Amino acid sequence: xxxxxxxxxxxxxxxxxxxxxxxxxxxxxxxxxxxxxxxxxxxxxxxxxxxxxxxxxxxxxxxxxxxxxxxxxxxxxxxxxxxxxxxxxxxxxxxxxxxxxxxxxxxxxxxxxxxxxxxxxxxxxxxxxxxxxxxxxxxxxxxxxxxxxxxxxxxxxxxxxxxxxxxxxxxxxxxxxxxxxxxxxxxxxxxxxxxxxxxxxxxxxxxxxxxxxxxxxxxxxxxxxxxxxxxxxxxxxxxxxx
Amino acid sequence: xxxxxxxxxxxxxxxxxxxxxxxxxxxxxxxxxxxxxxxxxxxxxxxxxxxxxxxxxxxxxxxxxxxxxxxxxxxxxxxxxxxxxxxxxxxxxxxxxxxxxxxxxxxxxxxxxxxxxxxxxxxxxxxxxxxxxxxxxxxxxxxxxxxxxx
Numbered sequence: 001x002x003x004x005x006x007x008x009x010x011x012x013x014x015x016x017x018x019x020x021x022x023x024x025x026x027x028x029x030x031x032x033x034x035x036x037x038x039x040x041x042x043x044x045x046x047x048x049x050x051x052x053x054x055x056x057x058x059x060x061x062x063x064x065x066x067x068x069x070x071x072x073x074x075x076x077x078x079x080x081x082x083x084x085x086x087x088x089x090x091x092x093x094x095x096x097x098x099x100x101x102x103x104x105x106x107x108x109x110x111x112x113x114x115x116x117x118x119x120x121x122x123x124x125x126x127x128x129x130x131x132x133x134x135x136x137x138x139x140x141x142x143x144x145x146x147x148x149x150x151x152x153x154x155x156x157x158x159x160x161x162x163x164x165x166x167x168x169x170x171x172x173x174x175x176x177x178x179x180x181x182x183x184x185x186x187x188x189x190x191x192x193x194x195x196x197x198x199x200x201x202x203x204x205x206x207x208x209x210x211x212x213x214x215x216x217x218x219x220x221x222x223x224x225x226x227x228x229x230x231x232x233x234x235x236x237x238x239x240x241x242x
Numbered sequence: 243x244x245x246x247x248x249x250x251x252x253x254x255x256x257x258x259x260x261x262x263x264x265x266x267x268x269x270x271x272x273x274x275x276x277x278x279x280x281x282x283x284x285x286x287x288x289x290x291x292x293x294x295x296x297x298x299x300x301x302x303x304x305x306x307x308x309x310x311x312x313x314x315x316x317x318x319x320x321x322x323x324x325x326x327x328x329x330x331x332x333x334x335x336x337x338x339x340x341x342x343x344x345x346x347x348x349x350x351x352x353x354x355x356x357x358x359x360x361x362x363x364x365x366x367x368x369x370x371x372x373x374x375x376x377x378x379x380x381x382x383x384x385x386x387x388x389x390x391x392x
Contacts, residue, residue, distance in 0.1 A: 048375030049337065049365060057369075083249045120335030120362045126277045164256055168264045179268075181276045181298060183345055188367040195369045 025216035032209030039202030064107035070100030078160035090156035095221035101139035127176040128184040337363035
């Protein structure tokens with residue numbers, strides 16, 4: 001198992017594997033999102049209370065889950081990079097940050113659009129909304145900190161510490177609706193029976209599709225990171241010239 | 243200790259330290275992080291008349307009355323233990339109805355009437371098709387009719 005792991009961490013091996021994985025992930029993500037959108041926007045029945053308006057759920061919830069999942073991935077990769085001095089792990093964290101920031105922005109924007117008709121407001125300084133906004137600032141802070149170093153190794157280490165610190169925000173986001181009175185409702189997907197299967201399966205399709213989309217974009221960006229970091233390596237010249 | 247073990251403890255220390263600091267800070271600001279207060283909380287610790295705050299709960303069924311000729315609406319917000327009378331003049335969100343969760347922002351007068359400046363609706367995590375909701379409401383409706391007839 002460890003040899004497999006060490007092999008994956010070697011840039012030439014990873015570069016090749018990623019090239020094979022990207023098309024598979026992209027196609028699977030496209031099909032799942034298409035099925036999820038059709039299921040969610042056409043097949044699923046309207047909600048008894050929110051009518052057709054609840055369908056923004058199918059974009060909002062997967063975006064929000066991914067915004068946190070990507071951060072967790074980034075923070076764990078950053079910790080691995082700090083502890084084992086693994087360059088590819090730092091590259092995973094660096095490549096994840098912009099993707100996670102966009103998922104967070106999507107979750108905030110769709111939440112705001114949803115909040116206006118249902119709650120009666122675009123934005124409130126509620127624990128859930130505010131902690132998700134802090135997540136966006138953590139991503140932006142991470143990207144800003146990285147770009148302020150010319151030296152790649154120093155950028156990796158400094159930004160990794162910030163990524164690791166920020167992981168404290170994830171349980172706060174998740175439990176904000178449990179710990180405090182909030183305008184935001186609890187988790188639908190984690191509450192058994194909160195949603196009938198006819199409404200739930202498109203959401204799960206979208207979630208899987210978004211996760212695979214993250215995987216595909218991450219690998220594309222990682223290949224770019226590897227090329228940048230290994231630009232003087234002999235193996236890369238061989239691969240690119242071929 | 244090897245350098246690698248040192249680095250492991252450094253990461254554990256950072257996460258643990260920041261986690262502890264965040265926990266203490268959130269504990270200290272517990273009351274301020276509550277987006278709204280329930281009628282029971284408000285009646286236990288009344289907030290001075292001039293301060294605006296948010297009150298949340300369910301619109302008590304049967305309590306909504308409207309003034310003819312203007313936008314003023316009166317209703318009671320309940321947490322099924324205590325209830326507070328609210329008056330509001332303005333447009334209500336679409337989801338506003340009896341039995342719905344709402345959050346109102348305003349001031350509690352000395353007469354116990356809460357004058358709201360803003361009314362927000364709250365919905366829960368349950369979703370279902372209209373037919374299912376209809377069938378779930380049937381039993382209480384039938385009981386009410388029977389009780390009224392008897």
